[in-house]
Amino acid sequence: MIRLAGDLWLGDRPLARGLDLRIPPGAWTCLLGASGVGKSTLGRIVAGLPVAARFRGRADLPPPGGVAMLGQDAQLLPWASALENVVIGPRLRGEAPDRARARGLLARVGLAGLEDRRPAQLSGGQRQRVALARTLIEDRPVVILDEPFSALDAATKAAMQDLAADLLAGRTVILITHDPLEAARLGHGAWAIAPEATRPLALPGGPIPRPLDAPEVMAAQTTLFRELSQPWAA
Numbered sequence: 001m002i003r004l005a006g007d008l009w010l011g012d013r014p015l016a017r018g019l020d021l022r023i024p025p026g027a028w029t030c031l032l033g034a035s036g037v038g039k040s041t042l043g044r045i046v047a048g049l050p051v052a053a054r055f056r057g058r059a060d061l062p063p064p065g066g067v068a069m070l071g072q073d074a075q076l077l078p079w080a081s082a083l084e085n086v087v088i089g090p091r092l093r094g095e096a097p098d099r100a101r102a103r104g105l106l107a108r109v110g111l112a113g114l115e116d117r118r119p120a121q122l123s124g125g126q127r128q129r130v131a132l133a134r135t136l137i138e139d140r141p142v143v144i145l146d147e148p149f150s151a152l153d154a155a156t157k158a159a160m161q162d163l164a165a166d167l168l169a170g171r172t173v174i175l176i177t178h179d180p181l182e183a184a185r186l187g188h189g190a191w192a193i194a195p196e197a198t199r200p201l202a203l204p205g206g207p208i209p210r211p212l213d214a215p216e217v218m219a220a221q222t223t224l225f226r227e228l229s230q231p232w233a234a
């Protein structure tokens, strides 16, 4: 279980106090909360990446090298093909890239035949799928998704959510999102992070991805939206 219990500070200013995040293994946990409260920072702390903020408290984190991260912007190298972008991690580490596996992953994300395209020759959704394949090739037990679908149109977003739920099944996933519907579809658990406290949010049960139009998903979306719009009761 990944756990962060304590306070997050930026210089002499508290960002989020009273954090008590528990992230169970093998499940999807969503982090929601106002812009600037520190969600991406928490994701980066779990990933062992540098952050501007300081965390004070108890941190049970995955072992180094155990985390892969996918952000809102695919951050692909513009001059490299889709295939070369997928193998960029091994190449940067000086390892022999497994291009056959990269091709297989591109096929799994629906990009067979587009391996040689540059990012500028792909749609936004296709670029995010390349980034998802790049995340998958790392084969890490913990995956952090930092608003990975937020720039996509509604239909592409739903398709990417389905794909990610399928391909990341069984892993520990932290999904940072502003979208209550996304949390209602994909979360096994969810936390609302606010400056003064963190609290668990109620989600529907059952397997993910939950259907967009399931009554319990639509009801959860409304409840989450209301909860996140309320002034915080610490």
Ligand SMILES: Nc1ncnc2c1ncn2[C@@H]1O[C@H](COP(=O)(O)OP(=O)(O)OP(=O)(O)O)[C@@H](O)[C@H]1O
Binding pocket: 010, 015, 033, 034, 035, 036, 037, 038, 039, 040, 041, 042, 051, 052, 053
């Ligand atoms: N490199 C940096 N240097 C200084 N301050 C930073 C840096 N990166 C982030 N911050 C600040 O840290 C705080 C938390 O940022 P973070 O990106 O974690 O928030 P967030 O909750 O993910 O926001 P959003 O939902 O808008 O993405 C913000 O106030 C931000 O301005």
